[in-house]
Amino acid sequence: MVVTKLKKNDEIRVIAGKDKGKTGKILKIFKETNRVLVQGINFIKKHKKPTQNDRQGGIVQEERPIHLSKVMLLCSSCKKPTRVGRKFMESGEKIRFCKMCNADL
Numbered sequence: 001m002v003v004t005k006l007k008k009n010d011e012i013r014v015i016a017g018k019d020k021g022k023t024g025k026i027l028k029i030f031k032e033t034n035r036v037l038v039q040g041i042n043f044i045k046k047h048k049k050p051t052q053n054d055r056q057g058g059i060v061q062e063e064r065p066i067h068l069s070k071v072m073l074l075c076s077s078c079k080k081p082t083r084v085g086r087k088f089m090e091s092g093e094k095i096r097f098c099k100m101c102n103a104d105l
């Protein structure tokens with residue numbers, strides 16, 4: 001299990017796969033599988049059988065978690081995909097920073 005520096009609600013950019021270049025917000029992190037669920041990314045089409053409430057059935061689109069290696073954090077300051085650094089404040093508080101522009105994240 002890899003400890004990710006990403007957090008829920010972080011803005012990320014997809015750097016590999018069919019959604020390469022797209023950006024989205026992290027909805028959920030799956031630490032066990034090293035995947036993140038990102039809003040609007042990695043949609044799959046699912047065929048839905050007709051049910052009592054939905055007699056039509058048809059095709060629904062659903063987001064699937066994407067592997068951490070395929071995303072990079074998008075810095076809110078320099079707007080570039082970046083690696084995240086960690087540093088300790090004098091207070092002992094751990095903060096994240098952008099390795100491109102050094103802004104706190």
Ligand SMILES: [Zn+2]
Nearest residue numbers: 075078098101
């Ligand atoms: Zn930055």
